[in-house]
Amino acid sequence: MTPDEIAGELRDGMTIGIGGWGSRRKPMALVRAILRSPLKNLTVVSYAGPDVGLLVASGQAKRVVTGFASLDSIALEPHFRRARQAGTVELTELDEGMLHWGLLAAAHRLPFLPIRAGLGSGVLEVNPELRTVRSPYGDPFGLGEELVAVPALKLDVALVHLNRADAAGNAQYLGPDPYFDDLFCLAAERAYVSAEQIVPRLAGPPQSMLLNRAMVRGVAETPNGAHFTSCVPDYPRDEAFQARYARAAADPAEWEKFSARYLENTEAAYQEAARA
Amino acid sequence: MTEVTRATRGEVCVVACAEAWRGDGAILASPMGLIPSLGARLARLTFEPALLLTDGEAYLVDATGEIEGWMPYREVFTMLAAGRRHVMMGAAQIDRHGNQNISAIGDWKRPKAQLLGVRGAPGNTVNHPVSYWVPKHSPRVFVPRVDMVSGVGYDRGACELRVVVTNLAVLDFQGTAERVMRLRSVHPGVEVSEVVAATGFPLVVPDEVPVTRAPTAEELGLIRDRLDPAGARERELA
Numbered sequence: 001m002t003p004d005e006i007a008g009e010l011r012d013g014m015t016i017g018i019g020g021w022g023s024r025r026k027p028m029a030l031v032r033a034i035l036r037s038p039l040k041n042l043t044v045v046s047y048a049g050p051d052v053g054l055l056v057a058s059g060q061a062k063r064v065v066t067g068f069a070s071l072d073s074i075a076l077e078p079h080f081r082r083a084r085q086a087g088t089v090e091l092t093e094l095d096e097g098m099l100h101w102g103l104l105a106a107a108h109r110l111p112f113l114p115i116r117a118g119l120g121s122g123v124l125e126v127n128p129e130l131r132t133v134r135s136p137y138g139d140p141f142g143l144g145e146e147l148v149a150v151p152a153l154k155l156d157v158a159l160v161h162l163n164r165a166d167a168a169g170n171a172q173y174l175g176p177d178p179y180f181d182d183l184f185c186l187a188a189e190r191a192y193v194s195a196e197q198i199v200p201r202l203a204g205p206p207q208s209m210l211l212n213r214a215m216v217r218g219v220a221e222t223p224n225g226a227h228f229t230s231c232v233p234d235y236p237r238d239e240a241f242q243a244r245y246a247r248a249a250a251d252p253a254e255w256e257k258f259s260a261r262y263l264e265n266t267e268a269a270y271q272e273a274a275r276a
Numbered sequence: 277m278t279e280v281t282r283a284t285r286g287e288v289c290v291v292a293c294a295e296a297w298r299g300d301g302a303i304l305a306s307p308m309g310l311i312p313s314l315g316a317r318l319a320r321l322t323f324e325p326a327l328l329l330t331d332g333e334a335y336l337v338d339a340t341g342e343i344e345g346w347m348p349y350r351e352v353f354t355m356l357a358a359g360r361r362h363v364m365m366g367a368a369q370i371d372r373h374g375n376q377n378i379s380a381i382g383d384w385k386r387p388k389a390q391l392l393g394v395r396g397a398p399g400n401t402v403n404h405p406v407s408y409w410v411p412k413h414s415p416r417v418f419v420p421r422v423d424m425v426s427g428v429g430y431d432r433g434a435c436e437l438r439v440v441v442t443n444l445a446v447l448d449f450q451g452t453a454e455r456v457m458r459l460r461s462v463h464p465g466v467e468v469s470e471v472v473a474a475t476g477f478p479l480v481v482p483d484e485v486p487v488t489r490a491p492t493a494e495e496l497g498l499i500r501d502r503l504d505p506a507g508a509r510e511r512e513l514a
Contacts, residue, residue: 021349048393068393076392084380084390093379095398097353116357117399120432122377122425126384176334177348 001218003033003225003267006192009218010039010157017103017153017188018046019160019181020229022072023237025173026051027161027194029225029267034060036264045103045153047096047179049229050245053079054263056089057255064089065153067096071242078249094150095123100180102153107186114147124148158188161226162211163234164202165195169216172202172209175232185215194222196234224271241274283491285443286311286509287499288463291491292441294319296364296407302326303404304347304355306363310512312409312441314503316364321498356396362405362438365397369422370408372456372477373429374437374449376401377422384424397427405436411512413442415476418457430455443513445471446488452480461488 007030010016020026031051034042035058044061046052048069055061057079069077083089094102095117105113114133124130133149160181165171171193173181185191193211198221202209228245230237248258262273283291293315297305305327307316320327321339328347331337336345347355355361368391369377378397382388400406406427410417428434430449437455440447445462449455458480459471468485491499499509 066393068395070392076390081390084387087386093384093394095394096396097356097399100350100353115399116402117396119398119402120425120428120434121394121398121401122379122384123394123398126424176346179349 001192001220003029003194003220003222004036006030006159006218006220007033007037007039009190009192010034010037012039013041014156015043015045015154017155017158017184018044018051019158019179019184020049020051020226021047021177021179022068022070023049023229023242024072024177025161025175025179025226025231026229027159027225028227028229029222030159030161030192030194030220031055032263032267032270045099045155047099048077048080050077050242053077053249056080056083057249059088062090063092065092065094065099067094067099071246073237073239074242074246078246082249093123093126094118095121098123098148098150099153100183101150103180103183103187105150105152106154107183110152112149112151115150116145116147118148118150119146153187155184155188156190158184158191159194160184160191160211161194161222161231163196163231164199165193165211165219166200166202167198167219169193169211169213169219170202170209171195171211171216171219172204174204174208174234178210182210182215185211190217191215192218192220194220194225196223196225196231197221222267227271227274238274283464283496284510285463286513287491287496288488289441289443289513290314290318290499290509291495292446292463292488293364293409294322295489296439296441297324297327297362300324300327300362300405302328304328304330304352304361306330306352306361308363308365309409309411311411311509312364314499314509317503318495318498322495356399356403359404359435361400361403362407363400364407364409364441365400365427367408367410367417367427369417369419370410370440371419371422371429372479373431374427374434374457375422375425375429375432376408376427377424378426379424381423394424394426401427401434401437403435405438406434407438408440410440410442413444413471413474415474418475418477420477444474447479451482456480458482459485461486463488464490
């Protein structure tokens, strides 16, 4: 598939999970395809980086479900920050372990999973729909705790980027961290993978073969498709480009120029402009 | 080794951060910020050799940076839930009970300043020991009430809040039944009154406030020659 074909399978109002972490191995080519589409009213579930920033800036993300939004080497995601301060995006703010548990619950088709994270914190105050449970069993740890019941974070669609995939959807990460891409895929009705390279057959350590084809609906080959986030060992984060992104995001006039130069044309045009 | 001169404030802070992990043994040390990172590595090189450290990505590394294991985010979460971790986080705001905010300043619904988000602070504080690093001790940080509780304080069920290290002092939550913030020591050259004035809530101040211990000659050598030869530590202080 092409990134635009994948974006074409999404619908207004969907809940979309995006893999990677912060500014690391984000399916940016797929995010850019969404930017070129008329999609709107999306709920985006993510360990948020520029994926969320761009979808907030375009106005297509109505709600974000996350524990943070960061560019890693630049602490705060500038578009997310601006939108929050302007009140133009809704937020479900969860502890990052709660987000993990919500994906795991959805992947296992459980209504919720209990966790200690969140107890006593503002997370329960800003998300009044969250409930707690008590164990129906004797407590082997003797703590007698009430626990947070993290609701399943059921996704309509998951978008993830891996280093290698085959045409059937088996896919492999070659960097040090799988992040939660497998859980995003299993928590979703349909998952789409972009990969640096589509190969006839995956090779290398079996532990690196994170996704199997039963988890995946469609695959797109997107060389440099995580740019400007990192996709090690294929490439590191493009720090210079990220800094340019962050500077532009701080000023609406500059952002318009950035957007016109990089985001309003095809993926191939983006890659060419980013190389220039 | 360079000639040992008097320790700078940054070096005192590095050692004060290192002390936070004393006695922890083989647990995952997760420092946020440069001075806490230098502190954790110093502890590992000296009095706490069993500590587990990461490279900031997904590898466990020894004190020289050599890979000794794997620690992707999913394993960090598991170590966290297992209680086998001690993190030193930052704090945009912290109150006398140790409630910490790294999420947003002002009304959460439409904040005056959106910060990072709660990250793992809620889970950290109810699962394992947590310390804090505040490079600029001021009433803007040490507030009567935080705007959004990210890390929970003792009044909200914190597991263990070990110490709060700042550019001026070391604080802890010992000595009172309700476990509120106490001045544990002032750094060399800092007056108790300075710390009290820079704290926006009543601090528990013992009759005798010790001075934060000075780095040893060995520690200074390690900080200056090995851990931070470029001297970046002083730039993290306000």
